[in-house]
Amino acid sequence: MLDNEKDKFVTMLQATMTLYDRELSKAVVFLWWEALKQFDFMALREAFSRYVTNPDNGQFAPKPADIIKFIAGTSSDTALVAWTKVEKAIGRVGAYSSVVFDDGIIQGVIYEMGGWTSMCHKNIDELPFVAKEFQQRYRHYKSMGKIPNYPKILIGLAEADNQLQGYKSELPVLIGDQQSAIMIMNNGNEPKQKTLSVVTI
Numbered sequence: 076m077l078d079n080e081k082d083k084f085v086t087m088l089q090a091t092m093t094l095y096d097r098e099l100s101k102a103v104v105f106l107w108w109e110a111l112k113q114f115d116f117m118a119l120r121e122a123f124s125r126y127v128t129n130p131d132n133g134q135f136a137p138k139p140a141d142i143i144k145f146i147a148g149t150s151s152d153t154a155l156v157a158w159t160k161v162e163k164a165i166g167r168v169g170a171y172s173s174v175v176f177d178d179g180i181i182q183g184v185i186y187e188m189g190g191w192t193s194m195c196h197k198n199i200d201e202l203p204f205v206a207k208e209f210q211q212r213y214r215h216y217k218s219m220g221k222i223p224n225y226p227k228i229l230i231g232l233a234e235a236d237n238q239l240q241g242y243k244s245e246l247p248v249l250i251g252d253q254q255s256a257i258m259i260m261n262n263g264n265e266p267k268q269k270t271l272s273v274v275t276i
Contacts, residue, residue, distance in 0.1 A: 177250060
Protein backbone atom coordinates (compact mmCIF):
# COMPACT_ATOMS: atom_id res chain seq x y z
CA MET A 76 0.00 0.00 0.00
CA LEU A 77 0.95 3.60 -0.45
CA ASP A 78 1.29 5.86 2.59
CA ASN A 79 -1.72 7.88 1.45
CA GLU A 80 -3.85 4.73 1.61
CA LYS A 81 -3.26 4.26 5.32
CA ASP A 82 -6.43 6.11 6.36
CA LYS A 83 -8.54 3.93 4.04
CA PHE A 84 -6.86 0.84 5.44
CA VAL A 85 -7.45 1.87 9.06
CA THR A 86 -11.11 2.64 8.33
CA MET A 87 -11.53 -0.80 6.72
CA LEU A 88 -9.75 -2.52 9.61
CA GLN A 89 -11.81 -0.75 12.25
CA ALA A 90 -15.06 -1.51 10.41
CA THR A 91 -14.08 -5.17 10.19
CA MET A 92 -13.24 -5.39 13.87
CA THR A 93 -16.54 -3.70 14.77
CA LEU A 94 -18.25 -6.78 13.32
CA TYR A 95 -16.52 -8.77 16.06
CA ASP A 96 -17.10 -6.23 18.84
CA ARG A 97 -13.38 -5.48 19.00
CA GLU A 98 -11.75 -2.11 19.62
CA LEU A 99 -8.25 -1.43 18.38
CA SER A 100 -5.59 0.58 20.18
CA LYS A 101 -3.17 2.73 18.19
CA ALA A 102 -0.42 0.20 18.91
CA VAL A 103 -2.48 -2.67 17.49
CA VAL A 104 -3.41 -0.64 14.40
CA PHE A 105 0.31 0.04 13.89
CA LEU A 106 1.06 -3.70 14.04
CA TRP A 107 -1.65 -4.40 11.46
CA TRP A 108 -0.25 -1.71 9.16
CA GLU A 109 3.31 -2.97 9.46
CA ALA A 110 2.21 -6.56 8.76
CA LEU A 111 0.09 -5.74 5.71
CA LYS A 112 1.50 -2.57 4.12
CA GLN A 113 3.46 -4.71 1.63
CA PHE A 114 0.19 -5.69 -0.09
CA ASP A 115 -1.96 -3.80 -2.57
CA PHE A 116 -4.97 -2.10 -0.96
CA MET A 117 -7.48 -3.64 -3.38
CA ALA A 118 -6.08 -7.11 -2.68
CA LEU A 119 -6.44 -6.45 1.06
CA ARG A 120 -10.02 -5.23 0.67
CA GLU A 121 -10.86 -8.42 -1.21
CA ALA A 122 -9.12 -10.56 1.43
CA PHE A 123 -11.00 -8.89 4.32
CA SER A 124 -14.29 -9.37 2.46
CA ARG A 125 -13.56 -13.02 1.80
CA TYR A 126 -12.50 -13.59 5.40
CA VAL A 127 -15.61 -12.18 7.06
CA THR A 128 -17.87 -14.22 4.75
CA ASN A 129 -15.89 -17.45 5.10
CA PRO A 130 -18.07 -20.05 6.87
CA ASP A 131 -15.10 -21.96 8.28
CA ASN A 132 -13.36 -19.22 10.25
CA GLY A 133 -15.20 -15.97 9.53
CA GLN A 134 -16.96 -16.12 12.88
CA PHE A 135 -13.67 -15.30 14.64
CA ALA A 136 -11.87 -11.95 14.57
CA PRO A 137 -9.01 -12.08 12.05
CA LYS A 138 -5.33 -11.71 12.72
CA PRO A 139 -2.85 -10.37 10.15
CA ALA A 140 -1.74 -13.92 9.32
CA ASP A 141 -5.34 -14.83 8.43
CA ILE A 142 -5.55 -12.01 5.91
CA ILE A 143 -2.13 -12.84 4.46
CA LYS A 144 -3.28 -16.43 3.98
CA PHE A 145 -6.23 -15.23 1.92
CA ILE A 146 -3.90 -13.15 -0.27
CA ALA A 147 -0.82 -15.31 -0.62
CA GLY A 148 -2.03 -18.76 0.39
CA THR A 149 -0.45 -20.94 3.06
CA SER A 150 3.27 -21.67 3.12
CA SER A 151 2.41 -25.17 1.83
CA ASP A 152 0.56 -23.68 -1.14
CA THR A 153 3.41 -21.37 -2.04
CA ALA A 154 6.01 -24.12 -1.57
CA LEU A 155 4.15 -26.33 -4.04
CA VAL A 156 3.86 -23.48 -6.55
CA ALA A 157 7.59 -22.78 -6.13
CA TRP A 158 8.51 -26.43 -6.73
CA THR A 159 6.30 -26.52 -9.83
CA LYS A 160 8.25 -23.53 -11.20
CA VAL A 161 11.54 -25.32 -10.51
CA GLU A 162 10.35 -28.56 -12.09
CA LYS A 163 9.23 -26.73 -15.25
CA ALA A 164 12.57 -24.93 -15.46
CA ILE A 165 14.45 -28.22 -15.16
CA GLY A 166 12.49 -29.57 -18.12
CA ARG A 167 12.52 -26.44 -20.29
CA VAL A 168 15.92 -24.90 -19.55
CA GLY A 169 17.99 -27.78 -18.20
CA ALA A 170 21.42 -27.98 -16.62
CA TYR A 171 23.36 -26.44 -19.50
CA SER A 172 22.21 -22.84 -19.01
CA SER A 173 22.71 -20.67 -15.94
CA VAL A 174 19.47 -19.37 -14.41
CA VAL A 175 18.06 -16.71 -12.11
CA PHE A 176 14.65 -17.29 -10.50
CA ASP A 177 12.25 -14.50 -9.62
CA ASP A 178 12.04 -15.69 -6.00
CA GLY A 179 14.95 -15.36 -3.60
CA ILE A 180 13.80 -18.33 -1.54
CA ILE A 181 13.83 -20.59 -4.62
CA GLN A 182 17.27 -19.28 -5.55
CA GLY A 183 18.59 -19.89 -2.02
CA VAL A 184 17.05 -23.32 -1.51
CA ILE A 185 18.40 -24.65 -4.82
CA TYR A 186 21.83 -23.33 -3.85
CA GLU A 187 21.60 -25.02 -0.44
CA MET A 188 20.62 -28.30 -2.09
CA GLY A 189 23.74 -28.42 -4.24
CA GLY A 190 23.06 -25.92 -7.01
CA TRP A 191 21.31 -25.85 -10.35
CA THR A 192 23.23 -28.57 -12.20
CA SER A 193 22.84 -30.93 -9.25
CA MET A 194 19.10 -30.26 -9.19
CA CYS A 195 18.81 -30.92 -12.92
CA HIS A 196 20.71 -34.20 -12.73
CA LYS A 197 18.41 -35.91 -10.23
CA ASN A 198 16.91 -39.06 -11.70
CA ILE A 199 13.19 -39.69 -11.83
CA ASP A 200 13.26 -41.96 -8.78
CA GLU A 201 14.89 -39.24 -6.68
CA LEU A 202 12.51 -36.44 -7.69
CA PRO A 203 9.76 -37.14 -5.11
CA PHE A 204 12.34 -36.93 -2.31
CA VAL A 205 13.96 -33.85 -3.84
CA ALA A 206 10.53 -32.21 -4.14
CA LYS A 207 9.75 -32.99 -0.51
CA GLU A 208 13.07 -31.59 0.74
CA PHE A 209 12.73 -28.49 -1.43
CA GLN A 210 9.21 -27.78 -0.18
CA GLN A 211 10.21 -28.33 3.46
CA ARG A 212 13.07 -25.88 3.12
CA TYR A 213 10.90 -23.39 1.23
CA ARG A 214 8.12 -23.56 3.85
CA HIS A 215 10.65 -23.01 6.63
CA TYR A 216 11.94 -19.77 5.11
CA LYS A 217 8.45 -18.63 4.11
CA SER A 218 7.00 -19.20 7.59
CA MET A 219 9.95 -17.37 9.17
CA GLY A 220 9.57 -14.47 6.74
CA LYS A 221 13.22 -14.84 5.75
CA ILE A 222 15.14 -15.18 2.50
CA PRO A 223 18.30 -17.31 2.62
CA ASN A 224 21.60 -16.12 1.24
CA TYR A 225 21.72 -16.90 -2.45
CA PRO A 226 24.03 -16.40 -5.43
CA LYS A 227 23.19 -13.85 -8.11
CA ILE A 228 23.19 -16.65 -10.67
CA LEU A 229 22.67 -20.40 -10.35
CA ILE A 230 25.53 -21.65 -12.51
CA GLY A 231 24.85 -24.08 -15.36
CA LEU A 232 27.26 -26.50 -17.02
CA ALA A 233 28.23 -24.13 -19.85
CA GLU A 234 29.19 -21.29 -17.52
CA ALA A 235 31.05 -23.63 -15.17
CA ASP A 236 33.08 -24.96 -18.09
CA ASN A 237 33.69 -21.48 -19.48
CA GLN A 238 34.97 -20.29 -16.11
CA LEU A 239 37.46 -23.18 -16.03
CA GLN A 240 38.62 -22.41 -19.58
CA GLY A 241 38.73 -18.66 -19.03
CA TYR A 242 36.06 -17.97 -21.66
CA LYS A 243 33.22 -15.49 -21.56
CA SER A 244 30.06 -16.99 -20.11
CA GLU A 245 26.65 -17.21 -21.73
CA LEU A 246 23.92 -14.97 -20.32
CA PRO A 247 21.68 -16.40 -17.57
CA VAL A 248 18.07 -17.28 -18.30
CA LEU A 249 15.50 -15.46 -16.16
CA ILE A 250 12.82 -17.76 -14.80
CA GLY A 251 9.43 -16.19 -14.15
CA ASP A 252 8.84 -12.46 -13.82
CA GLN A 253 11.67 -10.58 -15.55
CA GLN A 254 11.84 -7.56 -13.25
CA SER A 255 11.70 -9.68 -10.09
CA ALA A 256 14.46 -11.96 -11.39
CA ILE A 257 16.65 -8.95 -12.18
CA MET A 258 16.08 -7.70 -8.63
CA ILE A 259 17.05 -11.12 -7.24
CA MET A 260 20.22 -11.10 -9.31
CA ASN A 261 21.13 -7.58 -8.22
CA ASN A 262 20.74 -8.54 -4.55
CA GLY A 263 22.66 -11.82 -4.73
CA ASN A 264 26.24 -12.62 -3.84
CA GLU A 265 28.05 -13.05 -7.17
CA PRO A 266 29.04 -10.74 -10.04
CA LYS A 267 26.02 -9.72 -12.09
CA GLN A 268 25.66 -9.91 -15.85
CA LYS A 269 25.05 -6.76 -17.90
CA THR A 270 22.42 -8.07 -20.33
CA LEU A 271 19.91 -10.87 -20.01
CA SER A 272 17.84 -13.36 -21.92
CA VAL A 273 14.31 -14.02 -20.70
CA VAL A 274 12.30 -17.20 -20.38
CA THR A 275 8.88 -16.95 -18.72
CA ILE A 276 7.90 -20.13 -16.90
